[in-house]
Amino acid sequence: MSKNNKKQQYLIPMEVTPETIRDFGIKKEDVVPAKIGNKIVSAIMIPTDDEELYLTYMRPIWAEMKREERSRRCIVSDGKGRLKRCEMDCKVCKKMKDGAPLSLESFFEETELEFEDPAANQCEIILTAILFEDLLENLRKKAPELAxxxxxxxxxxxxxxxxxxxxxxxxxxxxxxKRMRTILQQHISRDDLAK
Known part of the structure; x- marks a missing residue:
């Protein structure tokens, strides 16, 4: 076979553990750090000249890496009042430090987002639960079959x-x-709840 007809070799990373290395007699010099998905692991590189096998194995790994990389990107304004993932190079971004926005304040300034006060939201949840319990108790007294x-x-x-x-x-x-609504509307219109 001439040099030009030689098939390309592909290396598929296969994660190994200390137990795997010991049990299968893998040489320590054959173990290398490799990124598989979103983590760096100890691996051995399995050579193959079957491109289809290589791509079949690697595509899901590449897709996971791309999803992870994309999920770490900042959310920025698209200039039309909506949000999008930043497309700038994160390594040179002034907003980034260790893969995260420097502050929520700058994020809110750029996106012009406003969030509800969590305490107000919590109060609403509590009031809804209290009202529900009050209405349920009233139904249990007046029409237990409707509760x-x-x-x-x-x-x-x-x-x-x-x-x-x-x-x-x-x-x-x-x-x-319909009957339940009538009972509950009468209960809600009581003077002590209307105040």
Missing amino acids: PIFEMLYDGKSQRTIANLINKPQSSVNDMI
């Missing part, structure tokens, strides 16, 4: 699902919900 329906609706179940769960026609569930 489970109210809980299922609160959990996001559809009328059809509720009908299947309680073995009643959907029209009956619809009537129960």
Whole structure:
């Protein structure tokens, strides 16, 4: 075979552990650091001249590396009021330090994003839970058969699902919900809640 017809050799990294090295008698000088996916591991390089085999093995590794690299990029304004991943070279970026934005302040300034106050959001969650418990307790007193329906609706179940769960026609569930609404509206319009 002439020098020009020689097939190209490809090296496929195969991760090894100290146990693998010991059990298979791998020479320590054959073990090299290699990046497989998003981590650097001890590996041996398996030679092959089968390009298809090499590509089949390496493509998922390359895709994982690309996803990881992309996920570390800053989110920046696209100049049209939307956000996009930064396409600049991270190594020379003034906003980057160890692969992360220097500050949230500069991120907010650039993107012009505003986030809700987490404490206000927490208060809303607590108030919703208190109101739900109050309404549920009222239903348990006035129409105990409707309380489970109210809980299922609160959990996001559809009328059809509720009908299947309680073995009643959907029209009956619809009537129960109307009755439940009337009871709860009367309860909500009480003077102590209206203040």
